[in-house]
Structure formats: structure tokens, C-alpha cells
Amino acid sequence: xxxxxxxxxxxxxxxxxxxxxxxxxxRDVSTYPMGWFRQAxxxxxxxxxxxxxxxxxxxxxxSMKGRFTISREYASSTVFLQMSSLKPExxxxxxxxxxxxxxxxxxxxxxxxxxxxxxxxxx
Numbered sequence: 001x002x003x004x005x006x007x008x009x010x011x012x013x014x015x016x017x018x019x020x021x022x023x024x025x026x027r028d029v030s031t032y033p034m035g036w037f038r039q040a041x042x043x044x045x046x047x048x049x050x051x052x053x054x055x056x057x058x059x060x061x062x063s064m065k066g067r068f069t070i071s072r073e074y075a076s077s078t079v080f081l082q083m084s085s086l087k088p089e090x091x092x093x094x095x096x097x098x099x100x101x102x103x104x105x106x107x108x109x110x111x112x113x114x115x116x117x118x119x120x121x122x123x
Contacts, residue, residue: 002026002112004096009117020081022096032099034079037107038092045107086121093118
């Protein structure tokens with residue numbers, strides 16, 4: 001069983017930065033691609049990005065390229081989402097995910113989900 005625990009969410013002003021962390025535990029967790037989704041109120045879950053098990057490849061949703069960066073630290077089994085130039089429309093609950101089967105952009109592909117961390121961007 002794999003457990004994912006997100007942290008680092010909070011309130012930030014537009015244009016600011018925030019770094020989310022996802023601490024992963026469980027068997028073989030370092031071998032799984034891991035990524036992030038987000039969900040705004042009343043909206044469906046949206047793909048943010050994913051990082052392969054060796055740190056490559058890394059894919060991002062087009063609207064987040066250049067503003068968001070995903071990285072992973074194997075020693076601590078942690079995945080990070082560095083977000084900059086944040087906009088009010090980035091406000092959402094951000095979820096860490098792991099172990100996809102199928103399309104990495106599809107939320108249904110991921111076997112493991114964290115409980116999420118709230119990010120609120122004020123204008």
C-alpha cells in the first residue's frame with residue numbers, strides 16, 4: 001500500500017510563489033511515476049503534471065508550462081510542485097498522485113491519491 005501526504009498549501013497573493021510537497025511511503029514507491037492534479041470548486045480534476053520514476057520524462061499541462069516545476073527527491077521519497085507567477089485561477093485543491101496505468105493525463109489512470117492541500121491565490 002502506498003500513502004501520499006501533501007503539504008505546503010496556503011494563501012498567496014497573485015504573482016507569488018508556493019512549493020507543495022508530497023511525501024510518499026510504501027513498497028516500491030520510488031519506482032512509480034508521480035504527479036499532481038488539481039480541482040477547483042465545481043470543476044473536474046485537472047492534470048497539472050507528472051514526473052517519471054527516474055525524474056524523466058516530465059509533462060505539464062500546457063497552461064502551466066513555464067510557471068510550474070515538478071521534481072522528486074529519491075532519498076526522502078518526496079515529490080515537489082514549485083509554482084510561481086500564481087494567478088487567482090490557480091486556486092484549487094492540489095492532489096498528489098502515483099502509479100498510473102494508461103494515460104498519464106487522466107485522473108482515472110492513477111491508483112494512489114493523497115488527500116489534497118488547498119491553494120488559494122488572492123487577486
